Amino acid sequence: MDFIIDHDYHVHSQLSIDIAAGEGYDNDAILDYADKSSLKKVCLTNHFWDETVPCDFEWYQQQGYTHLSKALPLPKRDDVEFFFGCEADVDKNLNIGITKQTAEKFDFIIVSTTHMHMQGFTTDLAAYDINGRREEYLARIKKVLSADLPLKKIGLAHLTSVLICPDVEDGHIKVLSGISDSEYKDVFAKVAALGAGIEINVKAFRCSDGLVDELLRPYKIAAECGCRFYLGSDSHFPNDLATAKDGFKRILNMLAFEEEQKFRF
Ligand SMILES: [Zn+2]
Ligand SMILES: [Zn+2]
Helix, strand or coil: CECCCCEEEEECCCCCCCCCCCCCCCHHHHHHHHHHCCCCEEEEEEECCCCCCCCCCHHHHCCCHHHHHHHCCCCCECCEEEEEEEEEEECCCCCECCCHHHHCCCCEEEEECCCCCCECCCECCCCCCHHHHHHHHHHHHHHHHCCCCCHHHEEECCCCCHHHCCCCCCHHHHHHHCCCHHHHHHHHHHHHHHCCEEEEEHHHHCCCCCCHHHHHHHHHHHHHCCCEEEEECCECCHHHHHHHHHHHHHHHHHHCCEHHHECCC
């Protein structure tokens, strides 16, 4: 059976401070989106850095648990399960912005290992340092996989994001194309063994024409390793919600995954 589009586990709301006042949407709009798109499960994942983990980045200092919990209690609606999650991050010293204790407060946690656009916080590398970024890309994923966290309710967000190398045209492709199949296999065999999920993020398949195979390669290798996958629209604005389902369809057409490859937490 083909992979069924019945969930979205990466959705922001107006609580994320990269969304200007009046430009986002609230929890009820997320449930409306789920209804319209025939989704049975959605998870709220606003940007997060745990207050109990030191952080000198003001953007994250404003987005601790106290801030995210303003979304609670989540509204209820028949036929849609609404989960409380977060999008955690990894800094340049490979500190992860969530602890085991805080993780208990969330139904699901996505960890972004590819937010390498936050110069000075997530990386000190030059914009064009392709080899350095490749090493950091792998190190950041491996750190999450070795962390004392409940990995069965953790997903790896947008592994093929343009944010890996945002200031170079197709920079993310340049970084990823240097990763060998066996390097990917090393990582994805661990992901599968630990039971973590891999995100199919609508925004993580952007590149110049003719290059998309390089973005599909890690997911295909992950599938061979037995990894499980979930969908994430990474919606920030109403238009993201409106176009999410078509985006999921487009990517699933390319990956041709089966329903039994679906990640569940
Ligand atoms: Zn992200
Ligand atoms: Zn996000």
